[in-house]
Structures are given as C-alpha cells and as structure tokens.
Amino acid sequence: MKKNLKYIDLFSGAGGFSLGFDNLGFQNVFSVDIEPNFCKTYKHNFADHQLIEKDICEVSNAEIEYLKEDNDIDVIIGGPPCQGFSMAGNIGRKFIDDPRNRLFKEFVRVVKVVKPKFFVMENVARLYTYNKGTIREEIINDFEKLGYTVDCKILNSADYGVPQVRNRVIFIGSIKKQDIQFPPAEVETYISVKEALSVYPKLASGEESSKVPNHIAMSHSEQMLTKMSYVTDGGDRNEIPEHIRPKSGDIRKYIKYASDKPSVCVTGDMRKIFHYDQNRALTVRELAKLQSFPDDFVFKGTRISQQQQVGNSVPPKMAEAIARTIIKMSDKV
Structure with missing residues (x-):
C-alpha cells in the first residue's frame, strides 16, 4: 500500500x-x-x-x-x-x-x-x-x-x-x-467447525476456562441436556424421542453443528445449536472463532450481549x- x-x-x-x-x-x-x-x-x-x-x-x-x-x-x-x-x-x-x-x-x-x-x-x-x-x-x-x-x-x-x-x-x-x-x-477447501474449535479446552454445561477469554459454557437445564444427548454430530431434533421432542418455539435450532463442515450462519442467539461432541451450546469464544476473531479479541458486557456482538459482526x-x-x-x- x-x-x-x-x-x-x-x-x-x-x-x-x-x-x-x-x-x-x-x-x-x-x-x-x-x-x-x-x-x-x-x-x-x-x-x-x-x-x-x-x-x-x-x-x-x-x-x-x-x-x-x-x-x-x-x-x-x-x-x-x-x-x-x-x-x-x-x-x-x-x-x-x-x-x-x-x-x-x-x-x-x-x-x-x-x-x-x-x-x-x-x-x-x-x-x-x-x-x-x-x-x-x-x-x-x-x-x-x-x-x-x-x-x-x-x-x-x-x-x-x-x-x-x-x-x-x-x-x-x-x-x-x-x-x-x-x-x-x-x-479452495472450506474450514470445518472441528478444525476451528478442537483447539479449545473441553467444557461441560456451566463450566468455564480460566485460560481462554470468553470461554464460558452456558448452564443448561437437565431437560435440555437430556433432549440434546440424543442428537448426534450434525443431527437435529428428529433424533430426540418423540415423547420429549420440542414441538413449539424455534424448533429449527435443536441441532448440533456438523463437525466436518463450516458452521451455519452465526447469529445473535445460538443457544439451541449445540457443540458437535460436547453436550452444550457454544461459548462466546467458540462463536467468535467461527466468525474468525482471534483469541486475544475480548468481548465485554453481558453474555447475551457478547453473543449479539459476535453474531452482528x-x-x-x-x-x-x-x-x-x-x-x-x-x-x-
């Protein structure tokens, strides 16, 4: 230049x-x-x-x-x-x-x-x-x-x-x-979700990492965790047994990321799209990675606001x- x-x-x-x-x-x-x-x-x-x-x-x-x-x-x-x-x-x-x-x-x-x-x-x-x-x-x-x-x-x-x-x-x-x-x-080849996210410490629902900024897992209800435990890598709500399958709300979001493909479009609310092999939604850090933000880019404010910031970027x-x-x-x- x-x-x-x-x-x-x-x-x-x-x-x-x-x-x-x-x-x-x-x-x-x-x-x-x-x-x-x-x-x-x-x-x-x-x-x-x-x-x-x-x-x-x-x-x-x-x-x-x-x-x-x-x-x-x-x-x-x-x-x-x-x-x-x-x-x-x-x-x-x-x-x-x-x-x-x-x-x-x-x-x-x-x-x-x-x-x-x-x-x-x-x-x-x-x-x-x-x-x-x-x-x-x-x-x-x-x-x-x-x-x-x-x-x-x-x-x-x-x-x-x-x-x-x-x-x-x-x-x-x-x-x-x-x-x-x-x-x-x-x-020539798209970067997959697994390539992007496998570098981060594994977390369970409600856990957080002290080493990676914004890597804090949302706390999910036992009901949600039970439902999503039936969904496989890249799967959706149809894998959840019918008697507990969500029938209202935004039912399209009861899915897991496909590890071998790039992510679906990241938006301000990704709480019902779960990690491909960890039974939880993605952390703000992981969502930011899917948006190509570097790990030293720190998001401030409430967790909901941080998700919106990432999704709107x-x-x-x-x-x-x-x-x-x-x-x-x-x-x-």
Missing part, C-alpha cells in the same frame, strides 16, 4: 469490520456506534481509535467535518440495519423513505458529507433479491446520485477462510468511474479480503 489509507467505520459494533481493515494497514479516523456494551468491547480492543458513542442521527454534518479534521477519507465502511423489507415497495413507499431504514439513510448522508474515495456497505443477502431487486437498484441509485460508480455482489464468508457459511450482500462504490472489483475466493477475515480489494482499486484512482 502506497500510504496508510484512512477509513471511517459506521455502525462499528464490536469491531469485526474495523479489525479486518486495521489488519491490512488502514488507519481509523473515527467510528460510530450507539450500543453501550458493543462500545465497551470496541474501546477495549481498539484503544487508539476514536469511537463516537452516540446515535448516528445525532451526529451533525458539522460534527462529522470536525471529526474527520483535514483527513482525506479513503473509505467509509459499515453495515446499517435495514428492517423495512415488508413495507418497502408494497405501498408505494421507497426503501430509503421507510422510517425503519433511517440508518441506511444516515449512511448515505455521511458519504455525502465526507465524500470518501470509496464506500463499502454490508447487509443481509436477501436485500439483493427482495422485491425483485428493486431495493437493490434503489440503493445503488441513491449513491449514484452522489456521483459514485456502484456495484454489489453476494459474498460467502467461507470463501475467505472463515469457518462459517455466511452470505452477505456487499455494496462497493468508487468516486471515480472504474470497474468495481470484489474479492475472489481465497481458499462482519467476519474479520472477510473484511480483510474486502480491504485488499479496496487497496487494489485505490492504486488505480
């Missing part, structure tokens, strides 16, 4: 996106997030970053200009929550005008104020095809109005050495007219692959 490229991280969460860009030599100018526990984790792991703990809607244009100082920003990254799928397009209301998608609108606002050379926006894969692709086109159009060349693609985290199949739509924009590039697959290794692509395109700007 010819110089330290500078970035802003919006909706930074625990910092998966930031970590990937830091690992590729990018320099953080500032980050923004509102969740107190998420911010505790971010501050702990990125002590030299400037984190603005505040609702992005309350960060004025003048404050954004002040925070970026005289820095030319190379890239803005972030994954604004977008929840208004069901309403958008169905009653004549545009996606960006749906009040539930105000955070997407804020991402666009910051890009407009800062005018970075590039932006990278991450979101759930279904946004790509929802409403016959009209939302995707609307998002692209909103950025094109600001003068950006924009494209998007669904990427699978497993292609970048993350032991998890996690499909996400990635929008990349360039202020210059150039072909938008996306990272090619970096591995962009996998750092996937972020690194995206950062590499930004570097390549930057050389051509």
